[in-house]
Amino acid sequence: MKLAAELKALEARIGHGFARPELLARAVTHSSMSSPTRKDNQRLEFLGDRVLGLVMAEALLANDKSATEGQLAPRFNALVRKEACADVAREIGLGEALKLGRSEMLSGGRRKQALLGDAMEAVIAAVYLDAGFEVARDMILRLWGDRIGRVEADARDPKTSLQEWAQARGMPPPVYSEVKRAGPDHAPEFTIAVELQNGDRAEAVAGSKRQAEQAAAKALLERLPASG
Structure with a gap:
């Protein structure tokens, strides 16, 4: 019912x-x-x-x-x-x-x-x-x-945008790392962190590593200045 x-x-x-x-x-x-x-x-x-x-x-x-x-x-x-x-x-x-x-x-x-x-x-x-x-x-x-x-x-890919942001400031590419994996094998849940050389960092959780990386990159981009 x-x-x-x-x-x-x-x-x-x-x-x-x-x-x-x-x-x-x-x-x-x-x-x-x-x-x-x-x-x-x-x-x-x-x-x-x-x-x-x-x-x-x-x-x-x-x-x-x-x-x-x-x-x-x-x-x-x-x-x-x-x-x-x-x-x-x-x-x-x-x-x-x-x-x-x-x-x-x-x-x-x-x-x-x-x-x-x-x-x-x-x-x-x-x-x-x-x-x-x-x-x-x-x-x-x-x-x-x-x-x-x-x-x-x-439409721009967050990972690409973040890499371009870093390169424009003379930094190496962002580093992505798996923080945690949870859930059953048929429906895993990944926590991924992305970090820049200057220490700026963000994490995100998603059902695939790719989605979590994109979400982490997007979260970090939203906190970064557009220029400078």
Whole structure:
């Protein structure tokens, strides 16, 4: 009963009422809760990633008719990467509706970037299968909102930006180190630190080393002066 209420609330937040609510139930089911009678969201995640990619490619082409492929590619990557999907998932409270196994629940699975990003892609696929591409596209464009318009400012890779910041000041490249690894093998959680030669340092936690490194670089960049 509680799950049904959570899914109804999620429908309202994404702006789509499902003709086949079992699709949404599957989209929020993590692999830690799968069973022979309960399918998880991994196959939907695969499909949703492709639907999202097509929508964003169309939107970027329409948004800037003079952009080259080299300009479009980083913007596209910024809009479809797991971090962006997880941000949207947090805005719609998707974590509250996730069906997780006990170990994932205890390790804070509802807040994990990888789980949220995967589930967001699965929800996109569920809407696509339930109502078709146009409805899925409308939902994506509504949920991503002004991210598409401001993507050029967000498209730069944080690790690259941090390295350029250091080099412009005569420093060697930033050093990344693994502080801690936690969680089960199927859903690890990495704590990564990044440090500059001058001692400035930041840490971040994510479901992969790459994501944690990017998040740590972004956190450090936000604290650094733009010049000087």
